[in-house]
Amino acid sequence: MALWCEQAWLAEGWAENVRLTITDGHIGAIEVAAPPQPSDDRHAILIPGxxxxxxxxxxxxxxxxxxxxxxxxxxxxxxxxxxxxxxxxxxxxxxxxxxxxxxxxxxxxxxxxxxxxxxxxxxxxxxxxxxxxxxxxxxxxxxxxxxxxxxxxxxxxxxxxxxxxxxxxxxxxxxxxxxxxxxxxxxxxxxxxxxxxxxxxxxxxxxxxxxxxxxxxxxxxxxxxxxxxxxxxxxxxxxxxxxxxxxxxxxxxxxxxxxxxxxxxxxxxxxxxxxxxxxxxxxxxxxxxxxxxxxxxxxxxxxxxxxxxxxxxxxxxxxxxxxxxxxxxxxxxxxxxxxxxxxxxxxxxxxxxxxxxxxxxxxxxxxxxLGQAGHGIATGAAADLVSLTAADPALAGRRGDAILDSWIFGRGGRLVDCVWRRGVQCVAGGRHVARAAIDARYRDAMQALIA
CATH class of the missing domain: 3.20.20.140 (Metal-dependent hydrolases)
Known part of the structure; x- marks a missing residue:
């Protein structure tokens, strides 16, 4: 699979028009100043988890x-x-x-x-x-x-x-x-x-x-x-x-x-x-x-x-x-x-x-x-990635490090859009893909525990 984003915070710093190829849960290749391919999953801002x-x-x-x-x-x-x-x-x-x-x-x-x-x-x-x-x-x-x-x-x-x-x-x-x-x-x-x-x-x-x-x-x-x-x-x-x-x-x-x-x-x-x-x-x-x-x-x-x-x-x-x-x-x-x-x-x-x-x-x-070998968005690192919602007003006009400052000191978790773990998407639109079932089981467990 491949991800393309307008801005990505790579291990060496911010880059624009970045295309990541993900193989076996790891980042196999990184292209900078690259156009998106038709099958790419497109996002605005990508940072490491x-x-x-x-x-x-x-x-x-x-x-x-x-x-x-x-x-x-x-x-x-x-x-x-x-x-x-x-x-x-x-x-x-x-x-x-x-x-x-x-x-x-x-x-x-x-x-x-x-x-x-x-x-x-x-x-x-x-x-x-x-x-x-x-x-x-x-x-x-x-x-x-x-x-x-x-x-x-x-x-x-x-x-x-x-x-x-x-x-x-x-x-x-x-x-x-x-x-x-x-x-x-x-x-x-x-x-x-x-x-x-x-x-x-x-x-x-x-x-x-x-x-x-x-x-x-x-x-x-x-x-x-x-x-x-x-x-x-x-x-x-x-x-x-x-x-x-x-x-x-x-x-x-x-x-x-x-x-x-x-x-x-x-x-x-x-x-x-x-x-x-x-x-x-x-x-x-x-x-x-x-x-x-x-x-x-x-x-x-x-x-x-x-x-x-x-x-x-x-x-x-x-x-x-x-x-x-x-x-x-x-x-x-x-x-x-x-x-x-x-x-x-x-x-x-x-x-x-x-x-x-x-x-x-x-x-x-x-x-x-945590004993995690390799980190950040770099070739060979695990594809543990987070995309932020560029459409949120908190990120209006922000580029580079200003994105991180506005995420941390502004909107926090509400800016997280998608999350991939070893290249598998587990969060989309800010919500975990299994959230509904896990919520329901949690409610049942809590009713039994604190009844």
Whole structure:
């Protein structure tokens, strides 16, 4: 098949009258200043899809259910109690229904691959399912049905606090030991084998949930695949880590683990200059989730300084309280503007486009974190593509980087017209091709869960 577009954001920059030939899910050839052929699928604006490096798909079903004030101060920790109650009745069918809707919304907003940080493994009573990867199979089925690229990150979760504290009853569906986790990892690889380009990494949940020796053992199980970990999201976590070890979370991790380019440090919100410099020097990616971090009141990561120091980042939708690729990038910049009382703080230099800088960095960092070889619109890269609606007033008169600025800081996901994943069109006219059936199944699942 072939796509022709008036403007395309190629790996080397914007080009006009671009014709892409797609073969076996990859971009086989790129012609610039080329006329369209009669059989070409024609579009106005084409940009590469973005990686979503951190998702808990099931949490899409609880969006809005934790927005009622409690007796005391609300925080991540009170939100977590709502989440624990929500999962009590969630089975594999419900997981698939919720994940499929989340993945549809990701694709409709311009995300084309997701890093699924998957920790809901056991049955509601805490015992393993007959097939230990039953919930992972539900995730794989949702990815297959929607077409989104999947990097599955089965989570190792053994403890409720630093120093190996015993897990609580509310955490019974998450818990593994090293032997059962190894079995889960093998079964998860089998669960995604039919997806074609799926990747399975590992995810020690956090320093709270894995001891030092368990962290080392789980990281070794990655065998070259990505390693993701939650770290330094909340100040209470930083203080508890200091009380346990005498060091801050990122400080401890960098001193006790072989953190490198295959690692993704999710959130890393509360870091000192020495800590963010150590992350940047290691080559690891910081996984920022601005919408969720704002929703939970986490705080603001020092992105301006980190990027100026050579750091790498990607963005994720995390709790999926809102799913919009452009909105994640917008809020990342806006958080820095609020913190520093300035504008265009992540543009990377005078005269540069903030939107282009954000998208380019998130694409490269997210692709690295998800183990995705090759990215952007380039020969040999996967044909993960997004077209924008040029007819929308928000893009009137825009060309080049002004398109990205207007998408990210103007209309967001409403500008997405079509999306292709490995050359297969899954979104047309802003709507996923299977949206109606997935919506209906999601509604049925939610009625059963919250009745």
């Amino acid at each position: 973005l990686p979503n490096l951190h998702s808990h798909a099931f949490q899409r079903g609880m969006a809005g259910l934790a927005e009622r004030a409690g007796e005391g101060d609300d925080s991540f920790w009170t939100w977590r109690e709502v989440m624990y109650r929500f999962v009590d009745r969630l089975d594999p069918d419900g997981m698939r229904a919720i994940a499929a809707l989340a993945y549809v919304e990701m694709l409709e907003s311009g995300f084309t691959r997701v890093g699924e940080f998957h920790y809901l493994h056991q049955s509601p009573d805490g015992r393993p399912y007959g097939d230990v990867a039953a919930m992972a199979q539900a995730i794989a089925a949702a990815a297959d049905e929607t077409g989104i690229g999947l990097t599955l990150l089965p989570v190792f979760y053994a403890h409720s606090g630093f120093g190996g504290a015993a897990p609580t009853a509310a955490q019974r569906r998450f818990v593994s030991d090293l032997d059962s986790y190894a079995a889960l990892l093998d079964a998860s690889r089998a669960a995604v084998a039919g997806l074609g380009d799926a990747i399975v990494g590992v995810a020690p949940h956090s320093l709270r949930a894995a001891t030092a020796s368990e962290l080392t053992a789980v990281a070794a199980m990655a065998a070259g695949a990505p390693v993701h970990i939650h770290i330094a999201e909340q100040m209470a976590e930083v203080e508890a880590c200091q009380a346990w070890s005498g060091a801050r979370p990122v400080e401890w991790l960098m001193a006790n683990a072989e953190v490198g380019a295959g690692w993704c440090l999710v959130h890393a919100t509360h870091v000192t200059e020495a800590e963010w410099r150590a992350i940047a020097q290691s080559g690891a990616v910081v996984g920022l989730c601005p919408i969720t971090e704002a929703n939970l009141g986490d705080g603001v990561f020092p992105a301006r300084e980190f990027l100026a120091g050579g750091g790498r980042f990607g963005v994720g939708s995390d709790s999926n309280v809102e799913i919009d690729a452009a909105a994640e990038l917008r809020l990342l910049e806006y958080g820095q503007r609020l913190a520093h009382r300035g504008r265009n703080l992540l543009a990377g230099g005078a005269g540069r486009s903030t939107g282009a800088a954000l998208h380019q960095a998130a694409q490269a960092g997210g692709g690295q974190a």
